[in-house]
Amino acid sequence: MTSPRPGTKAHALRLADAETSLMTRHRELAHITAALIDKEAEVEAQALRIQSLEAELAEARQALGRAQGIVDYNLAELQSIRSSTSWRLMAPVRKLGQLLGR
Template identity: 75%
Template sequence: MVRHRELAHITAALVDKEAELEAQTRQIKALEAQLEEARQALAHAQGIVDYNLADLASIRASTSWRLMAPIRRLGRVFGR
């Protein structure tokens, strides 16, 4: 009878641990999905940053930007 109770107790503990493990596995999967979404959002944001940096470099390399540099300098000196 004592062995039956011990076995029942051990079995119950095992069932509890398995349920806990399943819950943690679900939580890990949910966190992995969130991490993947965050990585995709980061990649998208990095793409936007890269595009804007290239656009800015293109503007600064343009003839009009270089020709207008003295006027911008005068504006900073006399505009303030």
């Protein structure tokens, strides 16, 4: 297909169509660019949120470790008490107290 000769009505119409198409593509590109900028901002916000949650998780893990240490210590203390001679000797007194409704 040959191009219309410059200066003809067909040439002017073809140029107008090309210009309209170019403007449409330019608007589409502007919309896509704006959407991309919005998505990049969302990704950045999500990355910051992830960092914040990771910091919270690290703090929670530290708190859990401290709590587990306390539990372990208390269980060891309880085991120590229950295995002591005085605890075993006082077992009948505790049982009698339970039977009497104390």
